[in-house]
Amino acid sequence: MEPLLRLTGVNKSFGALTVSDNVTFDLPKGQALGIIGPNGAGKSTLFNLIGGALAPSSGMVMFKGQDVTAQPASARCRAGIARSFQIPHPFVGMTVFENLLVASSFGGAGHHDAREACHDILERTGLLPKANRPAGSLTLLERKRLELSRALATGPELLLLDEIAGGLTEAECHALVETIQAIHASGVSIIWIEHIVHALLAVVDRLIVIDFGKIVAEGAPRAVMADPMVQEIYMGISVDDQAA
Structure with a gap:
């Protein structure tokens, strides 16, 4: 294979x-x-x-x-490779949910319903209660989870x-x-x-x-x-x- x-x-x-x-x-x-x-x-x-x-x-x-x-x-992101970074750099003036929506638009996931997909990802990563919070207000752990969530929003295989x-x-x-x-x-x-x-x-x-x-x-x-x-x-x- x-x-x-x-x-x-x-x-x-x-x-x-x-x-x-x-x-x-x-x-x-x-x-x-x-x-x-x-x-x-x-x-x-x-x-x-x-x-x-x-x-x-x-x-x-x-x-x-x-x-x-x-x-x-x-191009690699659209093909299915996503990456998190050691130091998270979210869009601090946007909400957690908005951060994911932006990420989803750059990947190759082709979500039929991007909002529903982002909701599901936040639930999986434990950030759903923070969905409407500004990303700049998150703790370090929450920022790490957001970094992970943004990567997942692109729909990666890797x-x-x-x-x-x-x-x-x-x-x-x-x-x-x-x-x-x-x-x-x-x-x-x-x-x-x-x-x-x-x-x-x-x-x-x-x-x-x-x-x-x-x-x-x-x-x-x-x-x-x-x-x-x-x-x-x-x-x-x-x-x-x-x-x-």
């Missing part, structure tokens, strides 16, 4: 600095993939390459069997989550994870970058570790996290420390 997303030999350089180095992987339809790595490893650049905010220096990005390497972010749990309390993080689990269970494929590893492990089916722009480990999440090399790269636990 053709994968939903396929990256083949994707490279991105800024002058002499290589930030994505021969990145190659497939994402089957319906899978949730986690991506971890130290700060500066190239995770956000990879999201920009998948979402279309950046064009690769070389390599190919395929989505639903189509070459989208040269397509801009707007949802890119960029450190959406960052800055939340433990209880808030747990509540958000439950929402993401429900979204994944509904059939939406997910790629999630996250530093809060326990949140990631509660959702993802597979884990990729990136360091200096390269994929250095890939596989079942808990097996990857148990790899001594990954522990040294990501958590600073050296092999010698473990042997002591």
Whole structure:
């Protein structure tokens, strides 16, 4: 079966600095993939390459069997790729509901009734009671939920989550994870970058570790996290420390 997303030999350089180095992987339809790595490893650049905010220096990005390497972010959004951002930037002077209506007009969902679809999304993400509140009045957790809701309003088949749990309390993080689990269970494929590893492990089916722009480990999440090399790269636990 053709994968939903396929990256083949994707490279991105800024002058002499290589930030994505021969990145190659497939994402089957319906899978949730986690991506971890130290700060500066190239995770956000990879999201920009998948979402279309950046064009690769070389390599190919395929989505639903189509070459989208040269397509801009707007075209990829209409094709079914949606992204949340680490720092939410809603239209603060608009209501929560209006934010979703704007997002729905840019995606490829083709909602027969956009208002009904946005109502359903707000119910799924726990924001329905805040539908008529100005987005600028929301708490951080509510803004994260709005960021997620706006992405869903475009009708994605692939949802890119960029450190959406960052800055939340433990209880808030747990509540958000439950929402993401429900979204994944509904059939939406997910790629999630996250530093809060326990949140990631509660959702993802597979884990990729990136360091200096390269994929250095890939596989079942808990097996990857148990790899001594990954522990040294990501958590600073050296092999010698473990042997002591």
